[in-house]
Amino acid sequence: MKAKLHHIIFENTSELPEKWDNFAVENIFLQKKYLEILAFSSPENMTCFFIGVFQENQLVGIAIAQFLDGKKLESFGNRDRCLKKIVRDFTFKNFSSQILFIGNNMLTGQNAFSHSDQISTVSFLNELKKATQMLKKKLKHSGKKIHLTSFKDFTENQTNDFTQADFSSFYRFDIQPNMVFDIQNHWFSIDDYVDDLSKKYRDQYKRARKKAEGIEKRKLDLAEILLLENEIYNLYYHVAKNAPFNTFLLPKSHFGIMKKNLGHDFLLYGYFLDEKLIGFNTLIKNGATMNTYFLGYDEKIQPEKMLYLNMLYDMIGYSIKKHFKKIIFGRTALEIKSSVGACPEQMFGYIQHSNPLIQKQMHRVFNALQPKVAWKTRSPFKN
Known part of the structure; x- marks a missing residue:
């Protein structure tokens, strides 16, 4: 019987395990040299955390988490000056402004995690769910109540693992394509x-x-x-x-x-x-x-x-x-x-509100937050 997984949350890149970069060979956005940039030069309203997943004492996976405090922003974008923007900004600031991301909100694509072939993505995701609960408690102790928890950005094929890991309490959403x-x-x-x-x-x-x-x-x-x-x-x-x-x-x-x-x-x-x-x-x-x-x-x-x-x-x-x-x-x-x-390339994510009543209406909340962009696909190459 394999040993259970457990996780450690790191707040400083200097604390990361020696073998961290072994899991980031194929993705610069999970490597220490990039994560140090987030530690020293991330947006003012962003706090980064780094998650190591272990089997016994062996590192078997890594992930990045970001806490985003929307209340520190003066504005959420000035291009659309209309009633919809006012409703969106009010909804965001009052119900959805404090967000915990598993992933990198500054990038597009699966830059959230990487793990060893020794463990399945399903078991890894289940451990990351436990890590989010720990992070929410940690942030609550410092006076920051999380409104939303979100895992982003994943392709259609990658979402199969989330189904198997039982993310049924999360709302699956699709956003503008990559x-x-x-x-x-x-x-x-x-x-x-x-x-x-x-x-x-x-x-x-x-x-x-x-x-x-x-x-x-x-x-x-x-x-x-x-x-x-x-x-x-x-x-x-x-x-x-x-x-x-x-x-x-x-x-x-x-x-x-x-x-x-x-x-x-x-x-x-x-x-x-x-x-x-x-x-x-x-x-x-x-x-x-x-x-x-x-x-x-x-x-x-x-x-x-x-x-x-x-x-x-x-x-x-x-x-x-x-x-x-x-x-x-x-x-x-x-x-x-x-x-x-x-x-x-269509991208998907999973989102969960701390208020169960709001979570039931998440499709409406999400539509209020996500600006819709009308556009036409072009075909520039010769047939």
């Missing part, structure tokens, strides 16, 4: 990608590149990122504040600390017009996958120069050149990402 760009084996440069586009989208590519003439794109090193920290943050902050819904804001130091910790695995490209920074984007290398991260731009210049679209093409070009297999574009700006060839 836009994933698959890089074809016969692409060796951006020209190969463009050759595969239909005439309409080849013309879009040429028009965007023409509009961007005069803009200098430059990869920034750590010294340059620190020198331009204020300008980078202002561009990021403007885009973040004007998003339809936001649950956190990064601190100003975040991008510098990302570069310091991740080195060559973190890329920040600045876009300059007349030597002034007008935009930037960031990329994180994760094995054979390229993950897009946060970006920012000057809204007065962006439309005329088609800056955002040019950033997408640049990310595609770099990823093809460096032989990545796919790009994770995330779940914003779905239609424009579809127009460059990204495809939607």
Whole structure:
């Protein structure tokens, strides 16, 4: 008979078991060097915890948890100024603002956990459920009552384990899809990608590149990122504040600390017009996958120069050149990402409210919190 699982909750990365990274070889977002960034430069309203799952004294799995305090945010997004936004903000602040995530709310995809083949995902999930109860007690002792507990983001196939682990007391939800760009084996440069586009989208590519003439794109090193920290943050902050819904804001130091910790695995490209920074984007290398991260731009210049679209093409070009297999574009700006060839991957999560009466109405609460985005799928490639 196998020994029972148990868990330990760590609050500091310095406490993590020596073999932690053995379970994060295939995912940089679970590695110590990335988790240290969360420890030192996470949003002001976010507290991170790290869960080690053990069988006897042997580490058999790892997970990340985040407590998000929405009450510390001035606003949850300023783009939609309407009655629905007022209702959404009221619902969030009063009934759903203190959230415990198993997973990383700053990323898209399954960056929540990893475990040994010695144990099943079902038994691991059952132990994580126990860990959430422990975390809720810990937070309650410090005066923070959890409204919602959520496990995120999982594909349809990955949800089978949650069914077997009996997550019936949770509400299963689906959110806006993760836009994933698959890089074809016969692409060796951006020209190969463009050759595969239909005439309409080849013309879009040429028009965007023409509009961007005069803009200098430059990869920034750590010294340059620190020198331009204020300008980078202002561009990021403007885009973040004007998003339809936001649950956190990064601190100003975040991008510098990302570069310091991740080195060559973190890329920040600045876009300059007349030597002034007008935009930037960031990329994180994760094995054979390229993950897009946060970006920012000057809204007065962006439309005329088609800056955002040019950033997408640049990310595609770099990823093809460096032989990545796919790009994770995330779940914003779905239609424009579809127009460059990204495809939607449906993601699911599980959520539970501390109030059983509200939990029964969770489908309504969730719909009030989650902004609906209407968009059309594009097919940019030749048939």
